[in-house]
Structure formats: C-alpha cells, structure tokens
Amino acid sequence: MLSDRQQMILNAIVDNYIHSAEPVGSRTISKREDIGFSSATIRNEMSDLEELGYLEQPHTSAGRVPSTKGYRFYVDNLIQPHLLEEAELGKLKQLFAERILHAEQVVEYTAQILSQLTNYTAIVLGPEIFEHRLKHIQIVPLNASQAVAIVVTHTGRVENKLIDLPEGIGAGEIERLVNLLNGKLTDVPLWQLRQRLYQEISGEMQRHTEQYEEILQFLNNSLTQEEERVYLRGATKILNQPEFRDVDKVKDILELLEQHDQLLNVIGMQGDGLTVRIGQENQLDAIKQCSIITTSYSLGGKPVGMVGILGPTRMEYGKVITVLNHLAEGLSRMLTSQFEK
Amino acid sequence: MLSDRQQMILNAIVDNYIHSAEPVGSRTISKREDIGFSSATIRNEMSDLEELGYLEQPHTSAGRVPSTKGYRFYVDNLIQPHLLEEAELGKLKQLFAERILHAEQVVEYTAQILSQLTNYTAIVLGPEIFEHRLKHIQIVPLNASQAVAIVVTHTGRVENKLIDLPEGIGAGEIERLVNLLNGKLTDVPLWQLRQRLYQEISGEMQRHTEQYEEILQFLNNSLTQEEERVYLRGATKILNQPEFRDVDKVKDILELLEQHDQLLNVIGMQGDGLTVRIGQENQLDAIKQCSIITTSYSLGGKPVGMVGILGPTRMEYGKVITVLNHLAEGLSRMLTSQFEK
DNA sequence: TTTAGCACTCAATAAGCATGAGTGCTAACA
DNA sequence: TGTTAGCACTCATGCTTATTGAGTGCTAAA
Numbered sequence: 001m002l003s004d005r006q007q008m009i010l011n012a013i014v015d016n017y018i019h020s021a022e023p024v025g026s027r028t029i030s031k032r033e034d035i036g037f038s039s040a041t042i043r044n045e046m047s048d049l050e051e052l053g054y055l056e057q058p059h060t061s062a063g064r065v066p067s068t069k070g071y072r073f074y075v076d077n078l079i080q081p082h083l084l085e086e087a088e089l090g091k092l093k094q095l096f097a098e099r100i101l102h103a104e105q106v107v108e109y110t111a112q113i114l115s116q117l118t119n120y121t122a123i124v125l126g127p128e129i130f131e132h133r134l135k136h137i138q139i140v141p142l143n144a145s146q147a148v149a150i151v152v153t154h155t156g157r158v159e160n161k162l163i164d165l166p167e168g169i170g171a172g173e174i175e176r177l178v179n180l181l182n183g184k185l186t187d188v189p190l191w192q193l194r195q196r197l198y199q200e201i202s203g204e205m206q207r208h209t210e211q212y213e214e215i216l217q218f219l220n221n222s223l224t225q226e227e228e229r230v231y232l233r234g235a236t237k238i239l240n241q242p243e244f245r246d247v248d249k250v251k252d253i254l255e256l257l258e259q260h261d262q263l264l265n266v267i268g269m270q271g272d273g274l275t276v277r278i279g280q281e282n283q284l285d286a287i288k289q290c291s292i293i294t295t296s297y298s299l300g301g302k303p304v305g306m307v308g309i310l311g312p313t314r315m316e317y318g319k320v321i322t323v324l325n326h327l328a329e330g331l332s333r334m335l336t337s338q339f340e341k
Numbered sequence: 342m343l344s345d346r347q348q349m350i351l352n353a354i355v356d357n358y359i360h361s362a363e364p365v366g367s368r369t370i371s372k373r374e375d376i377g378f379s380s381a382t383i384r385n386e387m388s389d390l391e392e393l394g395y396l397e398q399p400h401t402s403a404g405r406v407p408s409t410k411g412y413r414f415y416v417d418n419l420i421q422p423h424l425l426e427e428a429e430l431g432k433l434k435q436l437f438a439e440r441i442l443h444a445e446q447v448v449e450y451t452a453q454i455l456s457q458l459t460n461y462t463a464i465v466l467g468p469e470i471f472e473h474r475l476k477h478i479q480i481v482p483l484n485a486s487q488a489v490a491i492v493v494t495h496t497g498r499v500e501n502k503l504i505d506l507p508e509g510i511g512a513g514e515i516e517r518l519v520n521l522l523n524g525k526l527t528d529v530p531l532w533q534l535r536q537r538l539y540q541e542i543s544g545e546m547q548r549h550t551e552q553y554e555e556i557l558q559f560l561n562n563s564l565t566q567e568e569e570r571v572y573l574r575g576a577t578k579i580l581n582q583p584e585f586r587d588v589d590k591v592k593d594i595l596e597l598l599e600q601h602d603q604l605l606n607v608i609g610m611q612g613d614g615l616t617v618r619i620g621q622e623n624q625l626d627a628i629k630q631c632s633i634i635t636t637s638y639s640l641g642g643k644p645v646g647m648v649g650i651l652g653p654t655r656m657e658y659g660k661v662i663t664v665l666n667h668l669a670e671g672l673s674r675m676l677t678s679q680f681e682k
Numbered sequence: 683t684t685t686a687g688c689a690c691t692c693a694a695t696a697a698g699c700a701t702g703a704g705t706g707c708t709a710a711c712a
Numbered sequence: 713t714g715t716t717a718g719c720a721c722t723c724a725t726g727c728t729t730a731t732t733g734a735g736t737g738c739t740a741a742a
C-alpha cells in the first residue's frame with residue numbers, strides 16, 4: 001500500500017529519529033545520500049505519510065516523528081539486518097563458553113550482558129522447566145525444634161525452607177520419613193507429584209498425618225508452584241534517554257520495574273517467538289512511551305523462558321532484535337546440551 | 342557554645358525546612374508559637390548562625406537552609422524523641438510475629454517495612470553470622486557428569502552449586518565421600534574448616550585429590566567467604582523528593598543503588614550502634630546530597646548485620662532513627678531467640 | 683536588648699520580540 | 713504528470729526587559 005518511495009522515506013525518518021531523538025525535517029531527509037529528491041518532494045510525501053497515520057507532528061512548524069503505526073511498519077517491513085561488532089560477538093561467545101553454572105546463573109548473566117550490549121533495560125525470565133523431576137529430598141535438623149527441608153530437582157535447582165519440627169521427634173524418625181519420600185518420589189515428574197504424594201504415601205503416613213503435614217505442603221509447593229524468577233538489569237539506562245529527562249516521566253517506569261512481581265506482566269509470556277510491542281500497544285500505562293521486545297528460549301525445542309528489552313519507542317530495533325536472537329539461541333543451545341544428554 | 346535561643350531557632354529552622362523543602366525566612370520562624378521574638382530579632386540570630394556555619398543562604402534574598410554542620414548539631418543535640426503511630430507500630434509487631442522464616446527472609450521483609458514506614462530507601466545487610474557451623478553436606482548426582490553440592494549450616498542457611506563429576510565415578514564412591522565429610526566435619530565451626538579440611542581428610546583423599554579438588558574448594562568457599570546479602574527496597578522513593586526532581590541529580594544515586602556490590606560501601610559496616618552520615622560527610626560523591634542513617638542488629642549481643650536508610654539530607658531524622666531502633670531491636674531479639682536456645 | 687521601619691537584593695514570573703527550523707501551497711519546469 | 717523553486721506562514725526557543733515579592737541587613741527608637 002505504501003509506494004517504494006514512501007517506504008524509503010519512512011525508513012529514513014525512523015532511522016534518523018532513532019539516532020537523533022529530534023523531529024526530522026524534510027531537508028534533513030533530502031540531504032541523505034540514498035535519497036535523490038528535493039525537500040519539497042519529501043514534504044509532500046511526508047504530508048501523505050502523516051495523513052496515513054505513519055507520522056506525527058509535535059507542532060505545526062516542527063519536523064515529523066514516527067507514530068506507533070510508523071514504528072510498527074518499520075519493524076514489520078523495513079528493518080534491515082544488523083551486524084554485531086567483533087567485541088559484541090566476543091561477549092556473547094564468552095558468556096556461553098562458561099560451563100559449570102546453574103541454568104539460573106547463566107540466565108542472570110544473560111540479563112547483564114543484554115543490558116550492556118544494548119544500553120537498554122534487560123528483563124529475563126525463567127527458565128521455567130516444566131518437566132521438573134524430583135531428584136532428592138533432604139531434611140536437616142538444626143536443633144530440637146527446627147529443621148531445613150531441601151528439595152533438589154533433576155535440573156539442579158535447589159529449594160529450601162525452614163520448618164518447625166513436631167515436638168519430641170527423633171532423628172531416626174526423620175530419617176525414616178526422608179528415606180520413604182526419596183524411595184517413593186525420586187524421578188517422579190512434577191505434574192504427578194501431588195497425586196502420588198497423597199496416593200502412595202498417605203497410607204504410610206496415617207500415623208503422622210498431622211505432624212508431617214507441613215513438610216508435605218512444602219514439598220508440594222516447591223515443586224508445584226513454579227516460582228518464576230525474573231532478572232532485571234540496567235533499569236537506570238532509561239535515564240540516559242533524552243525523552244526521559246523528566247522525573248515524572250521516568251518515575252512510573254522505575255516504580256514499575258522495582259516491583260519484581262509486576263515484571264511478569266511487563267514481558268508476559270505472550271508468543272513464543274519474537275514479539276515487539278511498541279508504545280501504545282503496551283497494556284500497562286506506565287510504559288506506553290516505551291517499546292518492549294521479547295523472545296523465548298527453549299529447552300529441547302520447548303520454550304521455557306523469555307529474554308526481553310525495555311527501551312524508549314525510539315529504540316534501535318534492528319540491533320536489539322539481533323542481540324536478542326543471538327542470546328535466545330545461545331541460551332537454548334546451552335540449556336539443551338546441559339539437560340538433554 | 343550556642344545560646345539556648347540560638348539552639349531554639351536552629352531547631353525551628355531545621356524542623357521547618359525538613360517539612361517544607363523551602364528555604365525558611367525570619368518571619369516564618371517568628372510566627373511559630375514556640376518563638377516569642379520578632380522577625381528582626383530572628384534575622385540577627387540567623388545572621389550569627391550563618392556566620393558560625395550552621396546555616397546557608399542559597400542567595401542573598403532567600404531564607405536560610407541548614408548546612409551539614411547545622412544538621413549535625415540538630416541530630417546530635419536538638420532531635421526530639423519521635424512517637425510512632427498505632428498503625429506503624431502495628432506493622433512492626435506483625436513483622437516480628439512471623440515465625441518459621443529464615444533469618445534471611447525476615448531481613449528481607451525488614452527492608453520492605455523500613456522503606457514503607459519512612460518513605461525513604463532502605464538498605465539492609467546481613468545477617469553475617471560469624472559462628473557458622475557446618476550441619477550437613479550433601480551431593481546429589483543429576484546425571485553421569487553433573488551433580489549438585491549442597492551445604493547446610495547450623496543456622497539453616499543453604500548454599501548450593503552445580504559441579505562437574507570426574508568421569509566414571511560411581512554413586513557408591515560419592516556416598517562414601519559424603520559420609521566421610523559429614524562424619525569429620527559436622528559441627529566444625531567455620532573458622533576451623535579450612536584447616537580441618539586439609540588436615541584430617543587429606544589423608545583419606547590422597548587417592549582422589551585431583552578429582553575432589555573442586556568439591557573441596559566449593560565447601561571451603563561457601564563456608565569461608567561470607568557472601569554478604571544486601572536487600573534494597575524503595576530505591577525510587579528518592580524521586581518523590583522535591584530537591585531531586587532533576588534527572589541528573591538522581592541518576593548517579595540510582596545507578597549506585599543498582600550495583601548491589603556497591604551497596605556495601607554505602608552503608609558500610611562502620612560503627613556498631615546508630616550512625617548518621619549527613620550530606621558532605623559521605624564518602625561517595627553520588628550521595629553527598631543525601632544522608633544515611635544506619636544501625637546494627639545483633640545475635641546474642643554480637644552485631645551481625647545492619648539496617649539503614651538513605652534519604653535526602655533534609656530527612657526526618659527523628660522518625661527514621663526511631664524506626665531503625667525499633668527494627669534493629671526486633672531483629673536482634675528474633676535472631677537471638679531463634680539461634681541461641 | 684529588642685523591634686519597627688526602610689532601603690536593598692535577587693529569584694521567579696511574565697511579556698515582548700527576534701530567530702530560525704520547518705511547513706504548506708503555488709506556479710513554473712522537465 | 714511528477715518534481716522542484718520560491719515564498720508566506722507557524723510556532724518553539726531563546727533573549728531581553730520589567731514586575732513582583734519574599735527575604736535580608738542596617739539603623740534608630742523604644
């Protein structure tokens with residue numbers, strides 16, 4: 001629907017605006033090497049593009065700024081593949097060269113690198129591994145009344161909780177219970193656990209039901225409720241953006257980012273592949289001036305987490321998308337090789 | 342050295358400025374009920390106080406603002422005991438009524454409450470419990486080449502790390518090693534661990550030295566190197582302060598707060614009791630416009646961690662000090678009752 | 683010693699004006 | 713018919729100037 005020339009001009013405007021943060025005028029565009037038209041011609045085209053909703057004018061005598069629709073067209077049709085520099089590629093390689101790290105830790109570093117490479121805020125989620133299987137249960141008494149219950153999954157995740165011991169329970173009894181649980185529940189996949197717990201073990205536990213209720217509940221919780229872990233890095237990068245030099249504009253954003261439980265809503269597990277949400281397209285009011293780009297990473301082909309970038313609508317979409325793809329791919333490869341062998 | 346009247350006036354000025362954030366003039370002070378002098382008299386006194394370095398004037402025709410020295414005098418001599426409201430006390434009580442929480446978790450909630458009650462940024466450190474004793478070691482193999490090593494201390498702290506297994510090692514061998522370690526090292530206090538590790542066990546390990554080196558190193562690390570945990574809450578509260586409505590002013594502060602490893606320098610384990618560092622007294626440039634109030638909490642009389650508040654120099658010192666004292670006391674009581682029985 | 687009175691200072695606000703980047707439109711040109 | 717030169721017009725920005733008012737310092741009288 002847009003002529004080639006219109007696309008070319010739109011592309012030039014978005015490009016320019018992304019780097020200058022200033023409304024761009026017709027003369028600026030006509031001076032570009034790849035454009036062979038006078039400013040007057042550009043003006044006409046710009047006028048048309050504005051009428052079509054791809055551009056906006058802050059005020060009559062200012063240049064044009066891309067609208068949400070304009071960015072959307074740019075992202076969907078005009079974006080050109082971005083090549084990373086040597087140094088950038090190096091950092092990525094280095095990250096995935098690390099062995100001997102929990103999946104969680106790799107993900108944490110990923111957030112760090114992501115923010116460093118893009119200069120935007122990185123939000124990384126996961127990994128939420130659905131096929132968690134129980135590997136080991138341990139209860140370590142600390143004193144007469146307290147103990148730590150520990151659960152290890154086959155992915156190497158460790159959860160622990162302080163629990164109150166029933167009065168007068170002996171080390172032997174605890175050991176018996178632990179052995180029982182380990183014997184019956186090892187390698188049981190998560191989704192069967194609740195069922196198994198009550199089915200197979202309730203008999204043996206008839207005597208103690210009341211006492212061990214809490215332990216069982218923890219077991220159930222720590223394996224059932226996937227505690228999603230969100231890593232946030234570079235939240236303050238937004239302060240470098242000229243359009244956010246006003247405290248009131250950033251306050252809502254930073255407050256949102258500060259609430260970790262809200263972050264899930266921000267990068268929300270939407271599509272599995274690459275998703276770009278631009279400005280007004282975002283649900284949350286606080287970030288209607290921002291764009292969010294996310295993609296998922298996977299384990300054995302199954303998406304288990306997300307990496308995302310939050311920046312101004314005037315974002316370097318091309319670069320961010322490239323970096324995200326690299327990272328998601330690297331993460332997936334790493335996770336898969338770690339757990340699927 | 343300051344006359345009673347001077348102190349009274351200084352007190353009134355600081356009080357007023359803390360609540361208004363505007364330079365305070367002589368008339369404002371003379372109108373206060375507790376002051377029975379005309380504005381002219383106040384002016385003379387203010388002039389003297391400025392000469393003595395307790396007050397500053399943003400410009401000739403503005404009111405006065407307390408200097409760092411002025412705040413210092415206020416904090417050291419003039420501050421009046423602050424009474425907390427019912428609702429505030431309730432929140433504190435509720436926090437410490439929780440049982441069945443790791444020390445770490447209580448500390449985390451403490452940061453939350455602290456920030457909520459004061460409307461400033463809360464930084465909480467610790468608890469760094471020096472008398473860590475080893476309670477249990479566990480190695481859970483995940484597959485042929487990887488395992489999770491878990492260490493539980495007598496305080497209920499759980500550390501874990503993914504480790505590579507030497508090729509061809511069997512479950513039996515691992516179990517033997519774990520039993521050996523548990524047998525020899527349980528209840529060994531931290532500070533003896535390194536020594537014992539090499540002294541008592543090196544013999545048994547002669548055969549495997551190379552293979553188990555990594556495991557031992559982790560053991561050593563996770564118990565020796567006290568990983569200090571810092572909890573930060575309400576970092577964005579600073580954005581509510583009128584003197585920080587400028588992005589450039591807050592940027593350095595927020596960036597500092599974002600680096601968790603820097604936070605130690607911010608609230609740094611200085612004195613054990615209540616410490617107030619006002620404006621220029623701070624080492625870090627980024628927070629020379631801020632004040633930091635910290636106090637320590639203890640376990641059995643021995644300081645093990647810190648609670649702190651970061652806010653503008655124009656801070657409600659009285660209230661913050663009261664809240665901090667309450668929290669430190671509550672934390673200490675809780676920790677002590679939890680571990681010293 | 684205190685205070686009323688007054689001249690003085692200076693940030694903040696508003697108003698007026700020039701500047702210039704940018705537009706839209708029209709008419710001429712290829 | 714598409715392109716462009718030219719020109720009038722708009723409007724944010726920045727500068728200058730005047731006005732206001734909160735606040736001071738100083739002096740002289742109580």
